[in-house]
Amino acid sequence: MKFSRYPFYFVLPALALYIAFFIAPSVAGIAFAFTDWTPYSDELNFIGWDNFIKIFSPNERYLTYIQNTLIFTIGTVILKTIFALALALLLNDSVKRFVNFYRVMIYLPAILPTLIVALIFRSILHPSTGILNRFLRAVGLDGLAMKWLTDPAIALFSVIGVDTWKGVGYIMVILLAGLQTIPRDYYEAAQIDGANAWDRFRYVTLPMLTPALVVVSVLNVLYGLRVFDIVYALTNGGPGYATEVISTDIFKAFSLGQYGLGTAVSTLLFIMLVFAGYFVIRLLERGRAQD
Amino acid sequence: MKLNMLAGGLLATIALAGIAPVQAQDPVTLTYLTSQGWALDAHLALADKFKAETGITIDTQIIPADQYYTVLRTKLNSGEGPDIFGGQSGVNTLIVDLNVEKNAVDLSGEPWAGQVDPLVAEQATVNGKLYGLTYWDTLGLVWVVNYNKQVFADNGIAIPTTYAELKAAAEKLKAAGIQPIFEPVADGWHHTLWFNEVGPIYEAATPGLAADLNANKATFAGNAKMLENLTQLKEMYDAGFLGDNALADTFAEAPAKLAAGEVAMVVAPLAYSASVQTEVPDSDPNNIGVFLMPIADNNILNVNPGGPTMFIYTGSPHIAEAKQYFEWLTKPENLQEFIDSAPQVLTLPFSGVQKTKFTAEQQALMDQYKDQRGIVYQIAVSYINSQWMEIGKDITAMFTGAMTPEQVLESVDKRRSELATAAKDPAWQ
Numbered sequence: 001m002k003f004s005r006y007p008f009y010f011v012l013p014a015l016a017l018y019i020a021f022f023i024a025p026s027v028a029g030i031a032f033a034f035t036d037w038t039p040y041s042d043e044l045n046f047i048g049w050d051n052f053i054k055i056f057s058p059n060e061r062y063l064t065y066i067q068n069t070l071i072f073t074i075g076t077v078i079l080k081t082i083f084a085l086a087l088a089l090l091l092n093d094s095v096k097r098f099v100n101f102y103r104v105m106i107y108l109p110a111i112l113p114t115l116i117v118a119l120i121f122r123s124i125l126h127p128s129t130g131i132l133n134r135f136l137r138a139v140g141l142d143g144l145a146m147k148w149l150t151d152p153a154i155a156l157f158s159v160i161g162v163d164t165w166k167g168v169g170y171i172m173v174i175l176l177a178g179l180q181t182i183p184r185d186y187y188e189a190a191q192i193d194g195a196n197a198w199d200r201f202r203y204v205t206l207p208m209l210t211p212a213l214v215v216v217s218v219l220n221v222l223y224g225l226r227v228f229d230i231v232y233a234l235t236n237g238g239p240g241y242a243t244e245v246i247s248t249d250i251f252k253a254f255s256l257g258q259y260g261l262g263t264a265v266s267t268l269l270f271i272m273l274v275f276a277g278y279f280v281i282r283l284l285e286r287g288r289a290q291d
Numbered sequence: 292m293k294l295n296m297l298a299g300g301l302l303a304t305i306a307l308a309g310i311a312p313v314q315a316q317d318p319v320t321l322t323y324l325t326s327q328g329w330a331l332d333a334h335l336a337l338a339d340k341f342k343a344e345t346g347i348t349i350d351t352q353i354i355p356a357d358q359y360y361t362v363l364r365t366k367l368n369s370g371e372g373p374d375i376f377g378g379q380s381g382v383n384t385l386i387v388d389l390n391v392e393k394n395a396v397d398l399s400g401e402p403w404a405g406q407v408d409p410l411v412a413e414q415a416t417v418n419g420k421l422y423g424l425t426y427w428d429t430l431g432l433v434w435v436v437n438y439n440k441q442v443f444a445d446n447g448i449a450i451p452t453t454y455a456e457l458k459a460a461a462e463k464l465k466a467a468g469i470q471p472i473f474e475p476v477a478d479g480w481h482h483t484l485w486f487n488e489v490g491p492i493y494e495a496a497t498p499g500l501a502a503d504l505n506a507n508k509a510t511f512a513g514n515a516k517m518l519e520n521l522t523q524l525k526e527m528y529d530a531g532f533l534g535d536n537a538l539a540d541t542f543a544e545a546p547a548k549l550a551a552g553e554v555a556m557v558v559a560p561l562a563y564s565a566s567v568q569t570e571v572p573d574s575d576p577n578n579i580g581v582f583l584m585p586i587a588d589n590n591i592l593n594v595n596p597g598g599p600t601m602f603i604y605t606g607s608p609h610i611a612e613a614k615q616y617f618e619w620l621t622k623p624e625n626l627q628e629f630i631d632s633a634p635q636v637l638t639l640p641f642s643g644v645q646k647t648k649f650t651a652e653q654q655a656l657m658d659q660y661k662d663q664r665g666i667v668y669q670i671a672v673s674y675i676n677s678q679w680m681e682i683g684k685d686i687t688a689m690f691t692g693a694m695t696p697e698q699v700l701e702s703v704d705k706r707r708s709e710l711a712t713a714a715k716d717p718a719w720q
Contacts, residue, residue, distance in 0.1 A: 036712075036713070038713040041713070126536075126539050128535070147536070147539070149539065150477075152691045236479060237684070238479070238538075239538050239688070239690070239691050240684055240685070240687045240688025240689075240691050240693045240694065241688055242688075242693070256678065256706070256709070256710060257710065257714075258709065
């Protein structure tokens with residue numbers, strides 16, 4: 001078959017735009033990570049790996065921010081997936097009445113602005129006036145009434161909980177769509193073969209749901225690694241630095257005029273996102289192949 | 292004949308025009324570029340009055356605060372500055388952000404220059420030359436401890452003047468079931484006041500410290516007075532003097548709690564009693580008293596002399612008119628009119644002010660410390676104001692035990708170094 005250049009002419013305009021507005025700024029952004037770029041000076045000096053050395057220095061807090069980001073990511077991926085799967089199974093099989101109403105109600109938090117969610121939960125989780133602690137005290141569970149957002153030991157887990165509440169509906173919709181593509185015949189055949197409910201879930205639902213699980217896992221991991229808004233609005237990285245994550249630190253670096261350093265942290269986050277996305281897909285695809 | 296008459300008439304008209312009085316020049320309009328929040332209604336009213344008296348129009352162009360310095364710098368650097376421009380005073384801002392030695396007219400010789408409060412004038416001065424007119428209430432915004440007089444009286448507490456007395460008072464109040472101090476840490480900025488506002492006491496303990504810090508010849512780490520301050524702040528937090536939920540409290544809650552006597556003290560502006568009354572209409576403003584923050588045994592009035600300031604652009608074709616406007620603004624009757632008409636203003640930093648709006652108690656405090664005043668450290672020391680929120684995070688981390696007071700001071704030094712290096716500050720090169 002003869003190679004034809006002709007189709008490429010159609011691609012060129014879009015490719016040019018893509019290079020101009022995405023590839024070039026991205027490459028430039030990575031290049032700026034190796035400079036001392038700041039708005040306070042017209043000078044721009046190449047400083048090698050200094051910004052990256054600083055990020056990994058034990059005297060800095062960046063490793064804690066990376067650790068917080070990973071805890072947040074792992075926590076939200078696990079919780080959102082488990083809760084979303086449970087809700088999707090309920091709405092797909094067990095609940096027969098008002099299904100659409102429940103779907104809307106569960107999805108609703110996902111469309112609420114993060115700032116509104118954060119304000120609501122700052123009020124709910126207030127240690128003295130919040131309704132959560134008031135409820136716990138009212139039912140005699142005083143010991144469980146905690147300083148949800150102001151105790152450094154539990155603040156990050158509170159943020160994970162709030163983000164799970166907000167995001168579970170979105171993940172549930174994707175999984176529900178995946179469940180509805182599984183032919184009923186498979187379940188009937190498994191039932192005839194004597195499979196109980198767990199067996200049907202283990203050997204029919206899960207393997208058939210893998211494509212949807214791959215999608216939600218990748219989405220959750222990428223979202224978790226670059227989370228900013230819910231942390232910023234709920235705790236602003238506090239108390240102290242207890243809930244600081246990579247993106248809130250990037251924001252802080254830019255607000256302090258440390259553009260070069262901020263770009264270096266952004267570059268590091270970009271690399272983490274690429275690797276995380278790639279390995280999650282590989283991992284889940286391998287599991288699917290084994291099944 | 293007709294042609295001759297027409298020509299004659301034309302010549303006569305030209306001749307008459309020649310001997311007619313010179314027509315008045317176009318009225319002058321002074322463009323004034325300022326940031327949102329810096330132009331009060333009272334400023335605009337005075338501009339209208341100036342126009343009525345002189346015919347000179349002040350065209351006030353208000354830019355959103357987050358874009359202001361970008362717009363201003365672009366105009367100044369492109370040689371298209373307004374006749375008058377606004378900017379926060381403070382020597383570093385004047386040099387770094389406004390480059391006043393190039394962009395602003397020297398106002399040292401103006402008749403009003405000698406009337407400006409010396410601390411305020413210092414912040415609008417670079418290398419001995421006064422460049423700006425600070426037409427803003429800098430003194431009414433002194434941060435002090437506001438206290439509920441009734442609560443103090445009921446518990447037999449006198450105004451504390453040292454940390455030991457503050458601690459004793461707090462213990463007594465706590466024992467009586469009253470939260471001694473309301474400290475809204477959740478806002479992120481308020482608790483930093485305890486550290487930066489009492490800068491004058493650091494200066495008194497180590498004369499010349501601010502200058503040495505600015506010259507990179509001294510550090511925060513290792514400063515005994517600063518360490519004493521943070522250690523005491525931590526002690527107050529640990530003792531529960533700031534309440535059980537300081538980390539979740541916000542400043543907006545303070546007026547109601549202070550007025551109701553749920554809390555006995557809160558750090559707030561000198562004129563806070565008026566704000567409390569606005570928030571809690573049935574409260575008695577005379578029940579709110581004021582005293583200096585006694586942490587680290589502070590006994591110096593902490594003045595923040597920086598504020599929105601007006602500068603005349605060197606490239607303006609109307610420098611004389613702009614100077615005329617400044618001179619007119621500083622006439623005693625216009626100063627008084629501004630103070631009287633702006634609800635949030637108690638006074639202006641000029642000796643020509645006849646009557647302030649301070650209460651007797653506020654005035655007594657100002658008079659008591661008239662000769663014992665110092666500049667707060669966010670103004671006196673470079674790269675402090677720009678890391679205000681980060682210092683707040685450090686102090687919060689200190690409260691929770693994640694940092695020690697020494698580490699907070701080291702952290703302040705580290706960020707100063709980073710900011711100064713980024714700004715290519717010669718003292719850090």
